[in-house]
Amino acid sequence: MSELETTIRHHIAATAKPAQIAPEGIDLTVDLKQEFGISSMKMILLMTTLCKELGVTLSSFDERDLAGINSAGDLIRAFEKAREGVAS
Amino acid sequence: MTIKAWPQETAFLNALFKRRWSAEHKLSIYRFGAEAEAIPLSDLQGMVEGVAAWLTSLGLQRHDRIGILSSNRLEYVLLDLAALRLGLVTACFDPASFAQETDLVEKYGLKQLFLDTRVASPRSGADHVLPIERVLEEAGKERDRDSAEPVTYAPEDISTIKFTSGSTGIAKGLGATVGSIEQSLRSTQKLFSHGPGDTLLVFLPLSLLQQRYWVYSAILYWHDIVITDSRLALEAIQREHPTVIMGVPAFFDTLKEYIEMSAGAGSPRASAIDVLGDRLRYLWTGSAAARPDTLEFFEVTCGVPIFEGYGLNETCITTKNHPGAHKRGSVGKPLDGVRVEIDAEGQIRVSRDHPVNTRYLFAPDGASEKVFMADGSVATGDLGYIDDEGFLYVMGRADDVVVLANGKTISVRPLEEAILRLPEVKQAMVFGTGRPVLASLVCPAPGTNPDAVKRAVQQATRGFGSEAVELVIPVADGFSEGAGLLTSQGKLRRRAITEHYHQAIQEAYGDQS
Structure with missing residues (x-):
């Protein structure tokens, strides 16, 4: 498991509280809203927190990419892409 | 409609285009996929004049109606101000409610619809539909900009149409009088004294007239303004450290959670300063009831004032807590020129010196009569009471309308x-x-x-x-x-x-x- 994936799993679990979710047990394909109750407001919280920790500017995301984020796997791919942008 | 005469020399919207806008204060825009940009208000004025000249070249004339269906962006601000400059009537559609509607031009009698193609697809009546991106292109083109003086408004003139959320059923449209806009601007300014040194953060949809007030306020009272959408609000807060954040309860619940998560085992107050900066004067909340624990968190734990208020589309800002009169749990006292009464059924009724209007422009038959009373008051449909000191408390809806924490109104x-x-x-x-x-x-x-x-x-x-x-x-x-x-x-x-x-x-x- 990559460091990025570990970080994202950790923050999904923290955002979904008080629901008790084991970060390592998160299925990367399930819908974050339906499965963990991460509503649009909670998603703002999650994205902002991840951006701060990972050194990415949220506004650097493309709006269409953001609209396609529904699962933990989507988040990992979006941040991989964003970090490539930062590095290049 | 009985409206008090507004002294010409103090008519804000008339003054807006007859003075030079500040070069020291700026409008900043945060959006996805782009660097944040800051534009001096003096430059913004030049762009608005350019857009006004373009709209004129399209054949648009005073009292013509234009539609805007867009997310928050610079072009929105330019269009709105240029329309005010020319006396056009804007119909501002919230993408969350109207993005799927394909007959806005016909339904609302629009001469032109400006469409943000990121949030809605082109639709029927394409002859009268332009992508909003064109606004910025046209703003910089050379045209005869001195052909017309800015229009002069009378208090009863309509400058914009407000729509109810329209999550269910037919959205109701309401023309807002210039007198009501000016009364609200004047009375809120009296309470909060926004001015040089202030930075107001706006992220709720600009389709809400009240959010556009703060653009007019920046020009009139010389302060900075930051405009973004709710998804970028936390980023904008941390980068801009605004003095005022205009929000709704659901956002402040999220902000509270963010501050708590950032604090970890440390001090929430220190975390609040880290997140919000040390310039914050107050948080503005309305549209729905705030959670008591969120109010207490900001006021007591973090030492940040958060002021609840009350108002509907039909009444504009009615009551507001403010630094001079604040009681947590209430929605404040009536603004200048606003009278609040509780009728025999316990319902809140509101009267204004300058009413927003006396009936809907677009609504099912009979809807106006249920809300706009013959005595000039608005029957709000909310239950409430006023305490001995004059603070209003809202108890809930009298009918079957729900207002979610995010401010959405749903029948x-x-x-x-x-x-x-x-x-x-x-x-x-x-x-x-x-x-x-x-x-x-x-x-x-x-x-x-x-x-x-x-x-x-x-x-x-x-x-x-x-x-x-x-x-x-x-x-x-x-x-x-x-x-x-x-x-x-x-x-x-x-x-x-x-x-x-x-x-x-x-x-x-x-x-x-």
Whole structure:
């Protein structure tokens, strides 16, 4: 498991509280809203927190990419892409 | 309509285009996929003049109606100000409610519709539809800009059309008088004294007239303004450290959570300063009831004032807590020129020196008469009381309209009717005021599977706009007149039902409440 994936799993679990979710047990394909109750407001919280920790500017995301984020796997791919942008 | 004469020399919107805008203060825009940009207001004025010249070249004239269906962006601000400059009437559509509507031009008599193609697709009446991106291109083109003086408004003139959320049924449209806009600008300025040194953060949709007030305020009172959308609000806060944040309860709940998470085991107050900066004067909240624990967190734990207020589309800003008169849990005292009364049914009635209007421009037959009373007051549909010191408290809705924590207004009756059409359901009541999502108490038909009922209800309430019932709470005993839960006509006694099932409702919402 990559460091990025570990970080994202950790923050999904923290955002979904008080629901008790084991970060390592998160299925990367399930819908974050339906499965963990991460509503649009909670998603703002999650994205902002991840951006701060990972050194990415949220506004650097493309709006269409953001609209396609529904699962933990989507988040990992979006941040991989964003970090490539930062590095290049 | 009786409207008091507004002294010409103090008519704000008339003064807006007859003075030079500040070069020392700026409009900043945060959006996805682009660097934040900051534009001096003096430069903005030049761009507005350019857009006004372009709109004129399109053949648009005073009193013509233009539509804007867009997310928050610079072009929105330019269009709105250029329309004010020319005396055009803007119809501002919230993408969350109108993105799927394809006949706006015909339905609302628009001469031109400006469309943000990121949030809505081109539609019928394409001759009258332009992408909003064109606005910025045209702003910089050379044209004759001195052909017309800015228009002069009278208080009863209409400069914009406000729409109700329209999550269900037909959206109601209401022309806003210039007098009402000026009265609100003047009276809020008296309470908060925004000025040089202030930075106001705006992220709620600019389709809400009140959010555009703060653009006019920046020009009139010389302060900075930052505009973004809610998804970038936390980033903008941390980068700009605004002095005022204009929000709604659901956002401040999220901000609270963010500060708490950032604090970890440390001090929330220190975390608040880290997140919000040390310039913050106050937080502005309205549109829905704030959670008491959120108010207490900001005021007591973090030492940050948060001021609740009250108002509807039909009344504009009615009451507001402010630094000079603040009582937590209330929505403040009436603004200057606003009178609030509680009628015999306990309903809040509002009168203004300068009414927003006296009837809807677009609404089903009879809708205006239910809201705009013959004595000039607005029947708000909200229940409330006024304490000995004159602070207003809002108790809830008198009818079947729910206001979610995010400020969305939803008529629950069509949802309930859809649920009651299900063979699995005997009775239902949808609710959710002050909550993040809609819920329904449901009395299932005998022998039905609770999980099947839940799925059926969620499915049946999709397709009513952006909100469906997410939480379904089965109740075995049902609502009866004998238990005081139905009227003698069989209507739901909503408050009694909510109280009766309080425990089950609390459990269903859990941490979402």
